[in-house]
Amino acid sequence: xxxxxxxxxxxxxxxxxxxxxxxxxxxxxxxxxxxxxxxxxxxxxxxxxxxxxxxxxxxxxxxxxxxxxxxxxxxxxxxxxxxxxxxxxxxxxxxxxxxxxxxxxxxxxxxxx
Amino acid sequence: xxxxxxxxxxxxxxxxxxxxxxxxxxxxxxxxxxxxxxxxxxxxxxxxxxxxxxxxxxxxxxxxxxxxxxxxxxxxxxxxxxxxxxxxxxxxxxxxxxxxxxxxxxxxxxxxx
Numbered sequence: 001x002x003x004x005x006x007x008x009x010x011x012x013x014x015x016x017x018x019x020x021x022x023x024x025x026x027x028x029x030x031x032x033x034x035x036x037x038x039x040x041x042x043x044x045x046x047x048x049x050x051x052x053x054x055x056x057x058x059x060x061x062x063x064x065x066x067x068x069x070x071x072x073x074x075x076x077x078x079x080x081x082x083x084x085x086x087x088x089x090x091x092x093x094x095x096x097x098x099x100x101x102x103x104x105x106x107x108x109x110x111x112x113x
Numbered sequence: 114x115x116x117x118x119x120x121x122x123x124x125x126x127x128x129x130x131x132x133x134x135x136x137x138x139x140x141x142x143x144x145x146x147x148x149x150x151x152x153x154x155x156x157x158x159x160x161x162x163x164x165x166x167x168x169x170x171x172x173x174x175x176x177x178x179x180x181x182x183x184x185x186x187x188x189x190x191x192x193x194x195x196x197x198x199x200x201x202x203x204x205x206x207x208x209x210x211x212x213x214x215x216x217x218x219x220x221x222x223x224x225x226x
Contacts (some may be wrong), residue, residue, distance in 0.1 A: 045215065
């Protein structure tokens, strides 16, 4: 158990809908990352937050947004969902600073039908 | 569990043999590297890391080698066991205000009895 908790584990929704994925980081970690993993692809970095502030942005679509709350949990909002958004979405957390590893949650499997 | 990366490169080794998994990274400015293991249906799990001022680092049954001249990382697993079967990802970590973990495409390790 990495200490990172993601909910829900599975989510099935229709095209055009909006969903929210939730992540609770490890105790003491201030930094949260979101990744997308499609079936034939590796881990694509979406976005990083540190203590509520956006720190780094990757290939995140405009239809997607995220935030980190004062209690350090984070949410990833996916809207106007398309079939191609079906993927595993992982959250990871780390202590801030250079050269620190990230610990991953178990992921949320999103299926858009 | 879910399959990750159906078309990933695959390395098949006999149980008890040593495994070597290779990875090329892209940014010569990267100064921190991590190997992750991902089992079916689970999030990536930290295995071992190495900083750019090192050429080699050893853990329990695992060794990571870093060749900065050719931007190459390798993960060596000694006495490979069935439980080592998984997808292995290398990640290079770039730090520019925020940490950005850039993952390689992954290699599937299959341990044969």
